[in-house]
Amino acid sequence: MPDAALVFAGFAVGLIVGLTGVGGGSLMTPVLIFFFGVKAHLAVGTDLLFAAFTKLGGTVGLARRRMVPWNVVGLLCAGSIPAALGALWVLRHLGPESERVQHLMTTTLGAALLLTAASTLYKALAFSPKRQAAEQARRSQAGADADRPRHWSLPVLLGALIGTLVTFTSVGAGAIGVTVLLLVFPHLPLPRIIAADIAYAVPLTLVAGLGHASLGSVDWSLLAQLLAGSLPGIWLGSRLVARTPERLIRSGLSLLLAWAGAKLVLI
Numbered sequence: 001m002p003d004a005a006l007v008f009a010g011f012a013v014g015l016i017v018g019l020t021g022v023g024g025g026s027l028m029t030p031v032l033i034f035f036f037g038v039k040a041h042l043a044v045g046t047d048l049l050f051a052a053f054t055k056l057g058g059t060v061g062l063a064r065r066r067m068v069p070w071n072v073v074g075l076l077c078a079g080s081i082p083a084a085l086g087a088l089w090v091l092r093h094l095g096p097e098s099e100r101v102q103h104l105m106t107t108t109l110g111a112a113l114l115l116t117a118a119s120t121l122y123k124a125l126a127f128s129p130k131r132q133a134a135e136q137a138r139r140s141q142a143g144a145d146a147d148r149p150r151h152w153s154l155p156v157l158l159g160a161l162i163g164t165l166v167t168f169t170s171v172g173a174g175a176i177g178v179t180v181l182l183l184v185f186p187h188l189p190l191p192r193i194i195a196a197d198i199a200y201a202v203p204l205t206l207v208a209g210l211g212h213a214s215l216g217s218v219d220w221s222l223l224a225q226l227l228a229g230s231l232p233g234i235w236l237g238s239r240l241v242a243r244t245p246e247r248l249i250r251s252g253l254s255l256l257l258a259w260a261g262a263k264l265v266l267i
Contacts, residue, residue, distance in 0.1 A: 003225055006036070010229025014054070017230075018237020019249060025051050025170035026116045028226065029109060030260040038222070040105040041096040045212030046219050047170040050226050052205040054234060059199045067195040069147045069188065072155065072181075076200040079159025080166070081207055087167035088211035096215045105168055110264030112171040113257050119179040121254035147188055154184045159200070166201075167208040173201035 013027045025047050032043040062068050094101050149155050158180055165172035177197045185193060212218055 006225040007229035010226035011233040014230030014233025015237040018234040029170050040102050041217045042219050044170045045217030046223050048205045048209030055198050055202050059202050062195040068199045069192050069196050072196040073200040075155040076159035079156035080163030080204045083160040083163030084167045084208045087164050096217045106264045109169040110261045112169045113261030117254040117257035149184045
């Protein structure tokens with residue numbers, strides 16, 4: 001029988017994702033650890049497949065609207081997929097349930113949440129609606145070279161870093177990824193940066209999630225209940241986004257993420 005609390009947690013996280021665009025991993029994983037007592041390796045593994053399913057729908061919609069810069073996605077995947085496989089090898093070698101791995105996961109997750117909190121707060125405070133419009137207009141004038149990075153190696157290295165981080169923590173492909181992509185691709189329009197971040201996260205979280213499943217680090221019943229709540233939440237949030245104070249929500253969310261990150265680092 002479904003646990004109503006888990007379904008509601010999925011709905012709440014989905015609603016926030018729909019309202020703010022902040023990655024579900026930075027929200028769902030600490031919720032599972034703090035409020036439901038799920039062990040770190042199970043929370044991370046389950047959340048990776050949760051992210052793969054939720055981001056797949058967004059990618060299909062963006063691809064139909066021809067918003068996904070596939071060459072950018074390819075460069076990111078060239079770094080992230082091998083890095084994820086390497087991180088999975090380390091987990092298999094050490095044993096995902098070992099005390100050392102549990103400590104590594106919680107500490108790395110805490111650091112990732114602190115980075116996400118800083119990124120979320122920066123975007124909330126520094127990018128006013130007026131500045132966002134000006135930035136979007138500047139990037140829209142870049143033309144055919146918009147999807148060229150500052151150097152071809154930068155998105156590959158970024159992908160490798162995030163691939164490792166995501167495999168260990170399920171966090172990194174959302175707010176952190178978008179913030180860094182803005183720097184690596186200075187002329188790419190913001191909607192296409194967001195589309196690239198969502199699209200490359202699908203194969204990354206799928207590979208990492210299936211790798212965790214092969215290690216026994218996925219709770220399939222938990223995954224089904226979270227998806228049952230989150231999909232309606234994302235749908236509702238995406239339709240309420242224009243009626244909510246996004247900067248206020250992002251600022252409050254960044255403080256919550258910072259608290260969770262600090263608590264995990266100090267465990």
